Structures are given as C-alpha cells and as structure tokens.
Amino acid sequence: MILFENVSKTYPGSHEALSNVSFHLHRGDMAFLTGHSGAGKSTLLKLIALIERTTRGQILIGGQNLAGVTKRKIPYFRRNIGIIFQDHRLLLDRTVFDNVALPLIIAGLDYREITRKVRAALDKVNLLNKEKQLPATLSTGEQQRVGIARAVVNKPPVLLADEPTGNLDPELSEEIMKMFEQFNQVGVTVLIASHDLELIKRMQHRTLVLGKGKLIAQFPEEDS
Amino acid sequence: MRRGRTKKPEHASRKMQNTSSRRPGLIALIKNYFLRHMQVMFYSIGQLSRTPFSSLMTSAVIGIALALPSAFFTLLDNVQTLSLGWDGNAQISLFMKYNVSNSDAQKLATKLRMRQEVKLTRFISREQALEEFRTHSGFGDVLDVLEKNPLPAVIVVVPATTLDTPDQIETLLTSLKNIPEVDLAQLDLEWVKRLHALLETAQRGITILAVLLGLSVLLVVGNTIRLGIENRRDEIVITKLIGATNRFIRRPFLYTGIWYGLIGGLLAWSAVFTTMMLLKAPVNRLADLYYSQFTLSLPGLENALLLVFSGALLGLAGSWIAVGRHLQDIEPT
Numbered sequence: 001m002i003l004f005e006n007v008s009k010t011y012p013g014s015h016e017a018l019s020n021v022s023f024h025l026h027r028g029d030m031a032f033l034t035g036h037s038g039a040g041k042s043t044l045l046k047l048i049a050l051i052e053r054t055t056r057g058q059i060l061i062g063g064q065n066l067a068g069v070t071k072r073k074i075p076y077f078r079r080n081i082g083i084i085f086q087d088h089r090l091l092l093d094r095t096v097f098d099n100v101a102l103p104l105i106i107a108g109l110d111y112r113e114i115t116r117k118v119r120a121a122l123d124k125v126n127l128l129n130k131e132k133q134l135p136a137t138l139s140t141g142e143q144q145r146v147g148i149a150r151a152v153v154n155k156p157p158v159l160l161a162d163e164p165t166g167n168l169d170p171e172l173s174e175e176i177m178k179m180f181e182q183f184n185q186v187g188v189t190v191l192i193a194s195h196d197l198e199l200i201k202r203m204q205h206r207t208l209v210l211g212k213g214k215l216i217a218q219f220p221e222e223d224s
Numbered sequence: 225m226r227r228g229r230t231k232k233p234e235h236a237s238r239k240m241q242n243t244s245s246r247r248p249g250l251i252a253l254i255k256n257y258f259l260r261h262m263q264v265m266f267y268s269i270g271q272l273s274r275t276p277f278s279s280l281m282t283s284a285v286i287g288i289a290l291a292l293p294s295a296f297f298t299l300l301d302n303v304q305t306l307s308l309g310w311d312g313n314a315q316i317s318l319f320m321k322y323n324v325s326n327s328d329a330q331k332l333a334t335k336l337r338m339r340q341e342v343k344l345t346r347f348i349s350r351e352q353a354l355e356e357f358r359t360h361s362g363f364g365d366v367l368d369v370l371e372k373n374p375l376p377a378v379i380v381v382v383p384a385t386t387l388d389t390p391d392q393i394e395t396l397l398t399s400l401k402n403i404p405e406v407d408l409a410q411l412d413l414e415w416v417k418r419l420h421a422l423l424e425t426a427q428r429g430i431t432i433l434a435v436l437l438g439l440s441v442l443l444v445v446g447n448t449i450r451l452g453i454e455n456r457r458d459e460i461v462i463t464k465l466i467g468a469t470n471r472f473i474r475r476p477f478l479y480t481g482i483w484y485g486l487i488g489g490l491l492a493w494s495a496v497f498t499t500m501m502l503l504k505a506p507v508n509r510l511a512d513l514y515y516s517q518f519t520l521s522l523p524g525l526e527n528a529l530l531l532v533f534s535g536a537l538l539g540l541a542g543s544w545i546a547v548g549r550h551l552q553d554i555e556p557t
Contacts, residue, residue, distance in 0.1 A: 105260075106466065109256075
C-alpha cells in the first residue's frame with residue numbers, strides 16, 4: 001500500500017532530510033515510525049501526503065506513483081489519505097460536527113449522507129454528544145479525537161498520524177492508539193510517527209526507525 | 225469540463241478505495257452543485273454579518289464610489305432632457321432681399337413649407353414688419369420720417385422636430401441661406417451648441433471619473449479579500465490538507481466579494497435617490513422662476529438594477545484578482 005523505493009529528500013540549501021529510504025507497508029498494515037526529532041519522520045509523512053516532493057527515488061501509494069500526481073490532482077489524491085496532526089488543526093470557529101463534516105463537504109456529498117457519516121465517525125471516537133460544541137470547549141484529548149474523526153470520516157484507505165499523542169498523558173495516548181488499532185482492524189493502512197518508545201513497545205506493531213534521514217532499523221525485519 | 229477534470233483522479237483512486245460509495249446520477253450532481261453554491265452563498269453572508277461594522281464600512285466605500293458617477297450621470301440626464309426642449313423654440317428668420325416683392329416672398333414661404341425638414345413657415349410682409357417694428361420698438365416716430373419702408377419681408381421657418389441636433393439645424397440653415405431671394409438667414413443656435421459641447425465635456429469627464437472609481441472599487445474589494453485570505457491562512461492550509469481544491473477554497477471569497485459589491489450598489493442607489501429627492505424641491509422652484517415645465521426626474525428601477533449589478537460584478541472581479549494572486553501562495557508546509 002505504501003511503497004518507498006530509494007527515496008531521498010533534500011531541502012533547498014539544507015542537508016539531506018531523507019536519504020535512500022526503502023520500505024513496504026502492505027494493505028492493512030499498521031506501523032510506527034520513530035526516531036529522534038530531526039530524523040526525518042515528518043518529512044517522510046509529508047512526502048506521502050504530497051506536501052513535499054521527493055528529490056530522488058519513488059513512492060507508490062496504492063499502486064499509484066506519486067510522481068504522476070500533478071499539482072491539480074493533489075486535492076483528489078489527498079482525499080484518500082486521512083491525516084492526523086499533533087496540534088489537531090481544527091477550525092476553531094466551527095462546531096465539532098462541522099469540522100468532521102469538512103472532508104465530506106469538500107467531496108460534495110449531500111447533506112443526509114454527511115450527517116450519517118459524521119455521526120458514525122463521532123460515534124467511533126466517543127464524541128457523539130459533543131457535536132454541537134466548539135473545539136475550544138473540549139479537552140486536548142477530545143480535540144485530538146475530533147481530529148481523528150475528521151481523518152477517518154471519509155473512510156480513507158490510508159491513515160497517517162504525526163505525533164498524535166505528543167500532547168497527551170499516557171492513559172489518553174493508550175486510548176488513542178487503541179482507536180488506531182480499531183481502524184486498522186477494518187483494513188485501513190496506518191502509519192504513525194511517534195517518539196514515544198514505551199508506547200510503541202507495548203503496542204507490538206511493526207516499527208521503522210529513522211536516524212539522520214536513514215532507515216536504520218525495522219522491527220520485525222521485513223520478510224519480503 | 226468540471227466533471228471531466230474530477231473524474232480521472234477518482235478512477236485512479238478507485239484502485240485503493242476499499243469502500244466504493246454509490247455513484248450519484250447527473251441530476252443529483254447538478255442539484256448538489258447548486259446546493260453547495262447556495263450553502264457557500266449563505267455561509268459567506270453569515271461570515272459578513274458576524275462583523276457587521278467592518279462589512280458595512282467596506283460596502284459603504286464601494287457605495288460612495290459608485291454613487292458619485294451615478295449621481296452625476298443622473299444629473300446629466302436631467303440637463304439633457306432640459307436641452308431637448310429647445311427645438312420647439314428654434315426658428316430661423318429669413319430676411320428677403322430688398323427687391324423681392326411681397327408676393328414672391330409669399331410664394332417662397334409656401335414652397336419652403338413643402339420641405340421635409342420644415343415644420344411650418346410664417347410669412348411677414350414688409351408692411352406687417354413695419355407695423356410690428358412700430359409697436360414693439362418704440363421708434364415709431366423715427367419711421368414716420370422715412371419716406372419708404374426700409375424693412376424687408378421676412379419668412380420665419382420652424383424646423384421639423386425630427387431635427388434634434390445642432391448639426392442638422394445647421395445644414396438646414398446653410399441650404400436656406402443659398403436661396404437667391406434670401407438676403408440673410410439668422411438663427412440663434414450658439415447657446416444650444418455651447419450647451420451641447422458643455423454636456424459632451426461633462427459626459428466625458430464623468431465617464432473617466434466612473435472608470436477611475438470603478439477601479440478603486442476593484443482595489444477596495446481586492447484588498448479586503450486579501451486581508452480575509454490572510455486571516456484565514458490556517459484554515460486554508462487545513463482544508464488543502466484534507467483535499468480541498470483551489471476552486472472550493474476560492475468560492476466563499478468570491479461570494480464575499482459579490483456581497484460587498486451588491487450591498488455597495490444598493491447603498492449607492494439609495495444615496496443617489498436621496499440626493500435627487502433632496503434636490504427636487506429647489507430645482508422645481510428654480511424651474512418655476514424660469515417659467516419652465518422642467519422637473520427633476522428620479523433614477524428609476526433600471527438604474528437601481530444597473531448599480532447593484534455593476535457593484536456585484538466589480539466585487540466579483542476584485543475578489544477574483546485577490547484570490548488569484550494570493551491563494552496560490554498558501555500551501556501546507
């Protein structure tokens with residue numbers, strides 16, 4: 001589902017943020033991406049979401065080569081990827097419901113279907129009773145869950161999360177991770193960037209370790 | 225076009241989509257499209273009403289910029305209807321040569337009346353002219369001293385109402401001048417010509433003013449929308465990250481521009497209307513003093529529609545320029 005082949009990324013006038021990274025996540029895999037800050041975790045996720053372009057090598061998502069996705073097609077490509085941010089990035093002047101509905105509105109669904117899907121997504125993150133509230137009235141954990149609901153409401157085949165538990169205490173982190181596992185169980189390919197090694201160890205999923213832009217270790221070893 | 229563009233990526237993505245949603249029909253798509261536009265329309269007016277004061281300020285600037293040329297044009301229109309009244313009074317006096325007899329002159333008068341560009345003619349014989357002069361001029365006694373009647377016969381020609389420009393009257397005048405019996409053809413057309421020239425200058429000036437103020441409306445809307453885009457930078461980045469097209473992001477800004485212009489147009493119209501209402505009474509009094517039937521005509525419905533429409537159009541154009549320039553720069557990093 002996510003295939004990296006000798007991918008390198010050099011920012012203009014800077015060092016190599018990623019160098020010669022290759023790995024393959026199959027459909028329905030769940031994996032962690034870890035490493036020190038500055039190791040290239042964010043860059044790797046940005047390449048998948050087409051926020052940045054590779055300098056060398058190629059990335060295939062669901063069999064589609066990202067080099068072939070023109071600027072005009074990027075929005076449509078991104079609709080197949082749910083992204084969760086550390087700072088949740090909600091629209092603060094809109095209700096929880098409207099925030100979660102946004103991807104569906106963008107996709108042009110009709111109102112009834114939007115209502116149904118938003119409720120379903122909010123139900124999965126246990127926030128159904130808060131749909132009319134503004135994000136600012138929610139706790140950090142709840143805000144993050146709204147972000148997750150928004151990322152999954154469109155049922156994207158790929159879910160990316162950048163430090164989703166960075167601002168949360170261990171208990172809440174565990175809860176969030178359990179949610180990711182649930183999505184993974186229904187076939188979503190999940191890639192989570194995190195430096196919370198304790199948590200990663202407990203979760204026992206595949207782990208990619210980045211160091212200074214290089215893929216320095218994988219647990220368990222890739223069998224293909 | 226629109227569908228074609230969106231179709232391709234959908235196909236490409238179908239491979240990776242494990243849940244295929246029901247494909248809506250064409251009618252449903254069109255319905256959805258309009259529904260979405262309606263939503264954005266109301267959403268954008270909702271946004272404006274959240275900051276009523278600053279929205280109204282922007283609209284008021286637009287309103288004043290549109291009201292100025294519009295008020296001038298309305299006044300100009302009024303002056304033009306005033307100058308149209310001249311043709312009833314215009315008349316050309318043909319002074320016959322001294323040796324032309326009364327009967328010859330009378331025949332000429334009858335002949336002239338047949339011409340298309342002549343409405344009617346009036347013949348004044350030499351005797352009548354003398355009589356008129358005697359009663360009106362107050363020089364009656366002086367005339368008695370003269371042995372012979374010094375006055376020529378006169379034919380007064382009233383041009384047809386179809387001749388409504390000074391040029392056409394001028395042409396008639398020269399053709400009359402060339403008649404052999406005519407000694408002198410006189411028409412006091414200078415004031416009409418001057419008025420027309422003045423009106424033309426005013427019209428040109430106001431047109432230039434209108435264009436300049438129209439440009440300023442573009443700039444005002446453009447700048448306001450640019451600020452709006454800056455204020456919503458984060459929101460734009462987020463929506464781009466979850467797959468919004470530029471078109472989707474652009475839409476509310478364009479509607480906002482239209483609303484600014486539309487409300488500005490309405491304000492402009494009410495300003496012009498109020499101005500004319502305030503001017504009506506004094507102008508009528510002035511006209512009365514000149515024994516004129518002239519009354520100030522108020523701007524009509526088509527004027528209102530034109531103002532609102534051009535306001536909306538300028539608003540749309542202004543926001544389009546701003547959006548085109550600034551939306552491209554905002555990309556997630």
